[in-house]
Amino acid sequence: MGCCSKPKTKWVCTDFKITLISATDLKGRKFSTTKVYAGVSICGGAEKQTPVDTENGTNPTLNFNAIWPIDDSDVQHYCSRVVIKLYWKRRFFGDRCIGQVDVPLKDLRDRAPKPYVEYHVSRGSKVKQGTLKFSYDFGVIRDTDEKPSYSLIKRAFDGVIAIVSVITCSAALDG
Incomplete structure (x- = not known):
């Protein structure tokens, strides 16, 4: 290694895998068929959406898999969260959020392994x-030369900086 070469940084990564299984007892619409789908995201990142269940109404079967490569150190903090939102598919006026499940990745990592977990859908x-039923798995921890596509702590920190910037700008305009 020469005096001008930099040492390579190694990242400790894991794959977070989630399978949305089903939801039960959702509050539905009274006069039409409830068509439901879900969106899954980690720390406000891009949302991955399930297909719309048009047959099961307020007890949708989702059967959807998603995988995110994440920096393993992000899982050690409560600010790193998986958010699952359930939506009514509507023809007019856009889709409507029925409710959501918001769980820290740390809680999922620390929990004893089970075939699936259930959480209350809240609005x-x-x-x-x-209730929403899903399964999850943290893959094998591995070293890599590339930074994972989701660095959750950085995303959360960038969000805080953006909020502070907006508050600072509005205070400057008001003053």
């Missing part, structure tokens, strides 16, 4: 909208 802080 707001108090209103329960049914």
Whole structure:
């Protein structure tokens, strides 16, 4: 190694795999068929969406798999979260969010392995909208030369900087 060459950085990565299985007892519409789909994201990243279940109404079968390569150190913090939103597919006025499940990746990593887990679907802080069943797995931890596509802590930090910038700009305009 010469005096001008930099040492290569190694990243510790893992794949987070999630399988959305089904939801039950969702609050549905009274006068038409409820068509439901879900969107999954990690820390506000791009949302991956399931196909729309047009047959099972308020008890949709989702059967959807998604995988994210993530920096393993991000899983050690409670700010790194998986968010699953359930939507009604509507012909007019756009789709409507029924509710969501928001779980820290750290809680999932620390939990004893099970074939699946169930969480209450919430809308707001108090209103329960049914139950969501999913399974998950953290893949083998590996070293790599490439930074994973999702560095969750950086995303969260960038979001805080953006919010602070907006507050600072609006305060400057008001002052």
